[in-house]
Amino acid sequence: MTVRVRMAPSPTGFLHIGGVRTFLFNWLYARGHGGECLLRIENTDTSREAADSVGQIEESLRWLGIDWDGEMRFQLDGADRCRAEAARLVAEDKAYEDDGAIRIRMPKEGVVAWDDAIKGRIEFPADQLEDMVILRSDGRPVYNYASPVDDWVDGITHVIRGDDHVSNTPKQIVVLQALGAELPVYAHAPNVFGEDGKKLSKRHGAVSVGEFREAGYIAPALMNFLALLGWAPDGETTIISRDELIERFTLERVGSSPATFDYAKLDWMNGVYLRDLGRDAYADALLTFLLEQGSEWDEARIREAAPIVQEKIGRLGEFADFVGFLFGDVAPDPALLDETVLTEAATRLETVEPWDAATIEVELKALCERLGAKPKTVFLPIRVAVTGSRISPGLYESIELLGRDATLARLRHGASIAG
RNA sequence: GCCCCCAUCGACUAGCGGCCUAGGUCACCACCCUUUCAAGGUGGCUACACGGGUUCGAAUCCCGUUGGGGGCACCA
Numbered sequence: 001m002t003v004r005v006r007m008a009p010s011p012t013g014f015l016h017i018g019g020v021r022t023f024l025f026n027w028l029y030a031r032g033h034g035g036e037c038l039l040r041i042e043n044t045d046t047s048r049e050a051a052d053s054v055g056q057i058e059e060s061l062r063w064l065g066i067d068w069d070g071e072m073r074f075q076l077d078g079a080d081r082c083r084a085e086a087a088r089l090v091a092e093d094k095a096y097e098d099d100g101a102i103r104i105r106m107p108k109e110g111v112v113a114w115d116d117a118i119k120g121r122i123e124f125p126a127d128q129l130e131d132m133v134i135l136r137s138d139g140r141p142v143y144n145y146a147s148p149v150d151d152w153v154d155g156i157t158h159v160i161r162g163d164d165h166v167s168n169t170p171k172q173i174v175v176l177q178a179l180g181a182e183l184p185v186y187a188h189a190p191n192v193f194g195e196d197g198k199k200l201s202k203r204h205g206a207v208s209v210g211e212f213r214e215a216g217y218i219a220p221a222l223m224n225f226l227a228l229l230g231w232a233p234d235g236e237t238t239i240i241s242r243d244e245l246i247e248r249f250t251l252e253r254v255g256s257s258p259a260t261f262d263y264a265k266l267d268w269m270n271g272v273y274l275r276d277l278g279r280d281a282y283a284d285a286l287l288t289f290l291l292e293q294g295s296e297w298d299e300a301r302i303r304e305a306a307p308i309v310q311e312k313i314g315r316l317g318e319f320a321d322f323v324g325f326l327f328g329d330v331a332p333d334p335a336l337l338d339e340t341v342l343t344e345a346a347t348r349l350e351t352v353e354p355w356d357a358a359t360i361e362v363e364l365k366a367l368c369e370r371l372g373a374k375p376k377t378v379f380l381p382i383r384v385a386v387t388g389s390r391i392s393p394g395l396y397e398s399i400e401l402l403g404r405d406a407t408l409a410r411l412r413h414g415a416s417i418a419g
Numbered sequence: 420g421c422c423c424c425c426a427u428c429g430a431c432u433a434g435c436g437g438c439c440u441a442g443g444u445c446a447c448c449a450c451c452c453u454u455u456c457a458a459g460g461u462g463g464c465u466a467c468a469c470g471g472g473u474u475c476g477a478a479u480c481c482c483g484u485u486g487g488g489g490g491c492a493c494c495a
Contacts, residue, residue: 010495042495075495101493119424128422128491136493143495167423167490190425190488197487228431228444235433238444255432258488262430265445275458312457322456364454379454391456 003035005158006151007061007068008075010042011053014208015060017261018162018192018200021226025189026160027066028227028249038154039068042075044143060209064219065242075143078150082141085149085179086134094178100137104145104178106130112170117158117187117251124170132171148172152181160187160251163258187251190230190258200261216289216316217266221273225266230259239272271314282310289316297327304401308393322393326401330388330410337418338381344371345382346411355404357396364396385414 007023009015030037039061041054058072086102089095095104106129113123134145141149147168151159166188176183194204206212212222224240232255233240233248240248277285283306287299295302305323312322345367352363368378383395386407392398399407 008495012495044495099493103493122423124423130491133493138493140493142493147495162489163424164489165495168495170423188424193488195430199488225431230431232432234443236443238431257425259432260430262445265431268445271458314457361454368454375454383455387455389455393456395454 001157003030003033003157004038004155005030005035005160006038006040006154006156007066008040008042008147008161009057011050011057013050013053014210015057016200017207017209017212017226020060020064020066020209021192021229022160022162022189023061023066024064024223024226025187025231025249025251025254026158027068028246029158029160029251031246032249035157036069037067038070038073038156040073040075040150040154042143042147044075044141044146056210060213063213064209064223066223073150073154075146075150078146078153079139079141081153082146082149083135083139086141086145089134089178092178095134096131098131098133101133102135103131104134104175106132106171106174112173114169114173114183114186116166117160117185118190118254119166119188119256122166122169124167129170129174132174134175144168144171145175148175148181149179151184152176152179156184158185158187158251160189163188163190187254189254190256192229193258193260195260197260204261205263214293214317216318217270218273218285218316221270222266224273225269229261230255239269267314274314274316275310277310279307279310282306286316286319290319301326308397308401312393321389322391323398325387325389325392325398330386332384332388332410332414332417334417334419336381336384336390337414338377339415339418341367341371341373341378341381342385342411342415342418345378346408346415349399349404349411350408352404355400357394357400360399361396381414381418382411386410 005026007026009019009023027037029035041057054072061068086095089104090097090102093105095102097103107126110126111123112126112129113121115121132144133142135141169186169188173183192200194200196204200207206215220242223242223245227240227245227249228238231249231253233253274282274285283303286306287302290297290302305319305326309319309322313319345364348363348367349360352359364379364382365375368375371378379395380390383392384390386395386402387398402410
């Protein structure tokens with residue numbers, strides 16, 4: 001039997017990172033089993049539909065590198081089929097009319113149970129289940145009816161979804177049984193929480209894929225991180241490629257307890273991926289990112305600056321903070337400047353040849369000896385005067401890139417405002 | 420209130436009865452390297468929620484307690 005799964009977002013807003021994590025599990029499972037992965041928008045409730053959220057969803061998935069097979073579908077497209085099946089259920093007395101709506105008969109005794117691929121066996125006492133409305137009085141199918149019908153029609157073999165659907169499952173199983181459909185394998189992945197143990201939301205930090213992208217996380221790092229949230233191939237692996245993920249992913253190894261989203265670890269991991277990029281690939285990624293941000297900085301200049309920040313930043317969004325001094329004026333804090341040092345530095349750098357980091361280094365170190373001062377006390381004012389900050393890329397490289405004229409100008413201006 | 424699920428370091432997790440005086444990674448602390456910040460290196464800090472069983476032996480199995488989460492709609 002060919003594996004077929006589906007990713008089923010609601011078009012109620014931007015793609016939530018927790019939802020993406022379960023989509024990733026679906027996708028990894030399908031790709032690892034030579035199966036198909038469908039994308040179905042659960043738009044049964046049109047009132048909650050947010051403008052262009054479908055476009056957002058597609059865009060976010062594409063960016064992450066999660067693809068789907070066939071055309072995107074919409075739950076509403078199956079409404080006619082839902083109505084036809086409901087009529088059949090009524091005819092078979094498995095459902096009945098109630099105030100214009102159609103309700104399905106739930107079993108009155110025993111249990112509704114299934115073997116969850118992640119959580120193991122789960123049983124619900126049948127007396128907990130009320131006869132559920134499947135068709136509203138206006139004829140629109142309800143989610144807990146439309147979803148299993150679609151799964152059946154689409155030939156879904158594995159329903160991999162969030163924990164919050166566990167209590168929907170018995171209802172959907174009853175629907176499927178009434179329909180005479182074969183049951184899919186259910187797998188419920190635990191939720192993703194914020195640091196306080198509550199469902200991950202805006203107040204914890206970024207939650208939509210778009211926000212992570214805008215902050216300068218790169219897709220492979222985010223995918224790696226997400227996959228490890230609630231799943232682990234073993235006790236050691238932390239950095240794992242997309243291909244290896246596909247190869248090693250199994251539902252059995254998805255944990256059953258909820259996971260907390262650790263932003264600090266994501267930062268670290270993103271840095272690992274960023275540093276691992278080749279020089280050109282890094283510059284390309286940076287450039288693409290900045291362009292998306294609407295940056296108008298010179299492309300060649302960005303490429304030049306890329307290598308000196310690669311070891312320094314963990315998110316592409318930090319680029320501007322680090323090398324903004326190459327693209328615009330700086331406003332150094334006078335209290336951190338030192339007139340003597342800056343004047344002397346300007347004098348020495350005025351005639352240095354050639355203008356490169358190595359030579360500048362030699363010159364500045366010689367300056368320290370001449371002033372009989374520790375490198376620390378000499379380099380700080382220079383760094384602040386030149387870059388406007390006490391934190392920057394390597395000083396010599398920064399000076400080289402800035403160029404002689406601008407460097408001298410900033411050194412001298414710094415000396416004049418030193419306090 | 421009723422039903423379901425969950426429970427190992429601050430975080431993600433490894434562990435599926437003896438290999439555990441509980442391992443890895445992030446975070447944190449210290450030191451080293453060092454022009455700042457990072458990166459890198461070395462070392463350190465912390466965990467089996469609690470109480471009963473079962474067993475020669477339990478983080479691992481069973482029961483209970485506590486704590487957390489989810490659900491009980493003509494929402495998805």
